[in-house]
Amino acid sequence: MKHFPVQVLMVLMCCFPVFGGEATAVDSKITIDGSTTVGPIAKAFAEYFMNRNPQLKITVAESGSGNGAKSLVNATCDIADMSRFMKNEEIKAAVDKGIIPVSHVVAMDGIAMIVHPANPVKNLSLDEITGIYLGKITTWKELGGPDEKIVVISRDTNSGTYEAFEELALKKQKMTNSVEYVGSNGAVRQRIQSTVGAIGYVGLGFIDNTVKAISVAGIEPTRETIVSGKYPIARPLFMFTNGYPKLGSDVYQFVTFNFTLKGQEIIDGLGYVAVTQYQK
Amino acid sequence: MASESMNEIERFQDGNARFLSHNKTTFQIDRREELHNKFFSFLGRSFLLGVTTISSLAVLFIFFFILRDSILFFQQRDIREFFFSTQWFPSRDPSEFGAGAIFWGSFLVTAGACAFAIPIGIMTAVCLSDILPFSARQILKPLIEILAAIPSVAYGFFALVVIAPLLQERGGQVLSYLIWLLGAPLAIFFLIIGEMSADKLFPKAKTAANFIITGALILLEFLVLYTLSRHIFLFKISSGTNALNASFILGIMILPTIVSVSEDALQSIGRELREGSYALGATRAETLLLVVIPAASPGILSAVILGIMRAVGETMVVWMASGNSAKIPDPCFNFFEPIRTLTATIAGDMGEADHVSGSMRYHVLFAMAACMLIISFSLNIASEWIMKRTRKKVTGE
Numbered sequence: 013m014k015h016f017p018v019q020v021l022m023v024l025m026c027c028f029p030v031f032g033g034e035a036t037a038v039d040s041k042i043t044i045d046g047s048t049t050v051g052p053i054a055k056a057f058a059e060y061f062m063n064r065n066p067q068l069k070i071t072v073a074e075s076g077s078g079n080g081a082k083s084l085v086n087a088t089c090d091i092a093d094m095s096r097f098m099k100n101e102e103i104k105a106a107v108d109k110g111i112i113p114v115s116h117v118v119a120m121d122g123i124a125m126i127v128h129p130a131n132p133v134k135n136l137s138l139d140e141i142t143g144i145y146l147g148k149i150t151t152w153k154e155l156g157g158p159d160e161k162i163v164v165i166s167r168d169t170n171s172g173t174y175e176a177f178e179e180l181a182l183k184k185q186k187m188t189n190s191v192e193y194v195g196s197n198g199a200v201r202q203r204i205q206s207t208v209g210a211i212g213y214v215g216l217g218f219i220d221n222t223v224k225a226i227s228v229a230g231i232e233p234t235r236e237t238i239v240s241g242k243y244p245i246a247r248p249l250f251m252f253t254n255g256y257p258k259l260g261s262d263v264y265q266f267v268t269f270n271f272t273l274k275g276q277e278i279i280d281g282l283g284y285v286a287v288t289q290y291q292k
Numbered sequence: 293m294a295s296e297s298m299n300e301i302e303r304f305q306d307g308n309a310r311f312l313s314h315n316k317t318t319f320q321i322d323r324r325e326e327l328h329n330k331f332f333s334f335l336g337r338s339f340l341l342g343v344t345t346i347s348s349l350a351v352l353f354i355f356f357f358i359l360r361d362s363i364l365f366f367q368q369r370d371i372r373e374f375f376f377s378t379q380w381f382p383s384r385d386p387s388e389f390g391a392g393a394i395f396w397g398s399f400l401v402t403a404g405a406c407a408f409a410i411p412i413g414i415m416t417a418v419c420l421s422d423i424l425p426f427s428a429r430q431i432l433k434p435l436i437e438i439l440a441a442i443p444s445v446a447y448g449f450f451a452l453v454v455i456a457p458l459l460q461e462r463g464g465q466v467l468s469y470l471i472w473l474l475g476a477p478l479a480i481f482f483l484i485i486g487e488m489s490a491d492k493l494f495p496k497a498k499t500a501a502n503f504i505i506t507g508a509l510i511l512l513e514f515l516v517l518y519t520l521s522r523h524i525f526l527f528k529i530s531s532g533t534n535a536l537n538a539s540f541i542l543g544i545m546i547l548p549t550i551v552s553v554s555e556d557a558l559q560s561i562g563r564e565l566r567e568g569s570y571a572l573g574a575t576r577a578e579t580l581l582l583v584v585i586p587a588a589s590p591g592i593l594s595a596v597i598l599g600i601m602r603a604v605g606e607t608m609v610v611w612m613a614s615g616n617s618a619k620i621p622d623p624c625f626n627f628f629e630p631i632r633t634l635t636a637t638i639a640g641d642m643g644e645a646d647h648v649s650g651s652m653r654y655h656v657l658f659a660m661a662a663c664m665l666i667i668s669f670s671l672n673i674a675s676e677w678i679m680k681r682t683r684k685k686v687t688g689e
Contacts (some may be wrong), residue, residue, distance in 0.1 A: 193616035
């Protein structure tokens with residue numbers, strides 16, 4: 013027993029194979045960087061592309077829209093994911109370096125306001141929504157509903173949905189600190205369906221019949237109203253490339269993948285709104 | 293090499309054979325074998341030493357990295373803002389890092405969990421060790437310890453899906469029933485008070501005085517509980533994910549720690565003390581309250597501190613059950629409002645905190661982690677110190 017374990021250890025150690033790194037030849041490579049909102053789409057696309065073509069290597073980083081633009085300007089990425097359009101300075105910096113940023117809209121980001129099904133309120137103006145989230149409106153009575161305190165639910169400050177909501181609905185004003193934060197679109201829905209006085213916002217894909225989506229300024233959140241630009245809490249999501257990619261190239265296929273049926277399915281599945289409307 | 297070690301294994305399997313062969317290796321000196329043994333035992337020992345060093349170095353590294361990354365925050369930001377402001381807007385530009393409300397939230401849920409778990413935990417431990425028969429204890433203690441094996445995300449899900457809607461829909465009703473649970477322990481407490489005060493105040497008419505005082509106290513208790521529960525019945529909780537929900541679930545989570553450790557402490561003080569107390573004519577209640585519990589108090593205290601440390605550090609449950617509003621409730625001990633804790637903030641803000649560019653948002657999380665580290669470290673030291681002191685007092689050294 014005295015030296016038995018040690019010898020077993022030695023044997024075990026000898027069993028470890030020596031790993032030799034033999035790099036598999038990579039035919040082509042796409043580097044993607046940028047927004048955390050567009051990131052999930054890019055990742056899902058990348059997964060699909062790499063499954064179909066093992067020779068293709070795609071890396072997706074999510075460092076924020078600004079960093080995506082910077083990477084494109086410095087030519088360290090092929091595609092920059094951005095949840096906003098490039099700013100003037102960014103375009104100028106790019107052109108100065110001989111890079112021509114070209115935008116591709118891959119999807120729309122539409123945010124629906126949801127309440128409990130028992131809530132009689134059907135429509136809110138953008139100002140009323142702002143008022144609720146800034147803490148100026150605190151009961152449903154003020155909005156024509158029952159005498160019930162409003163439980164305001166938000167996504168955590170990490171999420172792209174939060175960022176978009178803050179920008180589009182609140183115009184970058186400070187949310188009141190009595191807002192409750194939850195970690196995912198599904199969790200928002202869960203809290204709304206179990207809380208009578210709650211209001212929250214989710215990506216369009218997360219609406220189901222357990223919650224009620226309300227109209228904003230009289231416009232219902234649907235694919236049509238979002239794609240046509242009528243619904244106010246929506247924004248396009250971009251991928252930027254340096255010049256228009258060569259037709260048929262991997263990058264070209266990637267940034268136009270959203271026009272295919274599979275691309276539409278992926279985008280809808282992630283809770284975003286595809287610009288195409290194929291019938292399945 | 294392999295066949296040789298196989299032979300050796302076979303030879304070593306029988307205990308007697310092992311003993312003999314051990315003697316053989318010691319007395320029949322074969323230099324080669326001895327060297328061989330020495331070499332392998334040296335190798336084994338140094339390997340184990342290495343493993344031990346790694347785990348203790350890990351602690352030092354954690355301290356080092358957390359402090360290194362948090363110092364940057366304290367250097368560049370106003371410390372008073374961090375501790376006392378309640379404006380927590382990390383994603384805005386310019387950002388505001390007032391974590392006062394978050395510290396308060398952490399304190400509030402921990403206090404709530406303790407208020408619930410410590411009395412129940414200690415009473416359960418006493419019951420298991422001194423009141424229930426041994427066979428019942430053998431079944432109940434492992435059952436309670438199973439609570440510790442449930443993953444915290446499952447607790448959180450339960451809090452979110454079961455307790456939160458329950459509190460929202462009939463919160464007042466549930467609480468008004470729960471408040472009656474206080475009735476029995478309070479009544480027992482009043483019984484003891486009644487007897488003691490009758491003993492002291494009216495030594496001549498003990499029984500009558502005892503009856504009157506105890507009766508009056510219990511009647512008073514009943515009236516207070518009744519009015520309280522009437523009031524609470526109509527109470528409406530607008531959001532079920534609040535400090536109460538988080539405290540309750542945390543309390544259940546730390547219960548097994550408190551029960552198990554304090555039960556061990558109560559067991560370890562032995563039969564002699566109990567028998568001595570009975571021999572001096574003490575009743576069972578007197579033995580428990582005046583002899584057993586004081587003697588086990590260092591162990592019980594360390595159980596409590598372990599529980600507190602677990603409650604402070606718990607993340608997933610509070611992230612799911614507490615609502616995460618970074619504000620101080622109004623009034624500040626209002627358990628029906630959502631709160632946000634340090635751990636939940638670290639978990640929730642981690643994704644956006646960009647460590648590549650080393651943003652303030654990243655360092656503020658480390659500042660919080662450093663504060664938590666300091667809190668649990670000082671709790672640990674305090675418990676060591678108190679334990680040493682009480683142990684001295686109890687053993688009379």
